[in-house]
Ligand SMILES: Nc1ncnc2c1ncn2[C@@H]1O[C@H](COP(=O)(O)OP(=O)(O)OP(=O)(O)O)[C@@H](O)[C@H]1O
């Protein structure tokens with residue numbers, strides 16, 4: 001009997017989703033039941049800012065913090081899916097003529113060679129045949145190609161081994177996010193769907209259509225840049241700047257006309273500073289959408305989903321939405337997952353920070 005038939009009687013086992021971001025570690029554990037996935041555990045550990053500065057991507061595994069995460073949560077060291085935290089991997093959607101399997105592998109390797117800035121011998125190369133298209137009598141294969149530097153992948157796996165964490169799967173952020181989206185946005189998957197993860201240090205701008213990830217771009221701009229701009233603009237400490245950002249965000253009153261009290265003046269300046277950073281994020285998203293539409297000869301986008309901590313800034317979603325014709329929503333990766341509201345109330349408040357971890361945790365342990 002095949003595994004897919006067995007899955008009717010044997011519930012699917014999930015991997016433990018572990019998302020190591022620049023600012024925080026997120027862990028999600030799911031269990032599958034007849035009613036669908038159930039949230040067993042979710043945790044978020046903020047990494048101290050001092051640890052973050054000057055860290056290279058390779059240091060991002062934060063082994064010490066991880067050790068504590070597992071100790072405190074009393075999670076068993078079960079099979080884990082993590083996100084690749086090395087220098088941005090290359091993801092490309094390719095349309096190739098129909099050809100036999102071995103020739104296709106060769107053609108993909110050839111395409112990869114053109115894309116990567118290092119020798120192909122030093123790359124980990126993976127691809128997925130995601131579908132086929134037909135234009136008049138020309139049939140083509142749709143392929144999603146993912147490559148990353150072998151050294152970066154191995155060193156990340158190595159550092160997990162050192163602290164005894166069994167890594168069974170490694171995903172790149174856009175694919176983990178898309179995995180979570182597939183559960184939540186089933187009815188939007190046919191159309192162009194834009195999803196933007198704005199974390200602490202970067203934004204990942206992604207576009208899918210017909211259930212296939214077609215475009216992804218990584219921009220080094222995130223919530224920490226907003227905090228930094230406030231520190232410099234208002235001449236205050238990082239901690240205070242971070243607090244102002246989270247409490248007031250873009251909802252701080254814009255600069256008033258004429259004379260105003262000191263507090264109001266600061267609010268006005270705060271508003272201007274955050275707006276400047278938000279404008280940069282909007283511009284990058286707009287650019288990516290324009291590029292995608294031109295490249296794929298696509299029309300309108302109906303929906304944009306925002307994920308990641310920076311999208312939690314008060315007023316950000318509304319401000320972002322005012323620039324686009326599309327519906328702009330804040331992601332709730334737990335929307336289709338059964339959650340005990342009492343136990344996970346606080347987690348739900350910052351749900352968009354968990355999109356990646358949920359996507360990783362949805363992975364099937366038996367795959
Ligand atoms: N309530 C909030 N309001 C505003 N900003 C917030 C809020 N909560 C978190 N942030 C900001 O979001 C960022 C962290 O988000 P997130 O946890 O998604 O990032 P990360 O995964 O650690 O980073 P990255 O994805 O870049 O590696 C930080 O810059 C933080 O200041």
Ligand SMILES: [Mg+2]
Nearest residue numbers: 021022199356
């Ligand atoms: Mg992140």
